[in-house]
Amino acid sequence: MQPEQFNILLRFFKALADDSRLKIVGILANQECSVEELAVLLQLKEPTISHHLAKLKELNLVTMRPEGNSRLYQLDSEALQSISKEIFTPEKIASLIEDVDTEAWESKVLKNYFEGECLKEIPASRKKRLVILKWLTSKFEIGVQYPERTVNDILKRYHPDCATLRREFIASQLMQRENGVYWRTT
16 A cells, blocks of 8 residues: 555544544534534534544545535545545555564464474464464475375474374365375465
């Protein structure tokens, strides 16, 4: 996500992280209101409503039109849809973590459970166990069929309980087995 879009998204969430502003947006989605009307509806002072409207106007979420001596505000649904189309896509939201080390947790798990090349124990936690299993699976080549004895020999380099590890490979669908022959699926 580009820095400009990230800042818009951040400002959007900050602006709507206030219950009064959310209520104002809800009211203005249904009808035009003046500051005075909003103040009565929300039981807030007019300067407070004006402050909230200014925050919402910064993001172009509300429009204002003069009518006589007062000003009427309404939600700008087109601006809301535009933000939604430009920023609230799964790809854009996923790109928020571009500068985050997504493998840091896996590295920590591996560091905690391995002493050198030896697996100290098989984690009880399913999520941690999967990290260990994926690492162990990387010791097998994709597309190569391994007899059970070879699988055991490779696994024994890392942990003595190769039977449990083999079962876990199959249960996690990291490997498949047929007639005592194993192969890596991912």
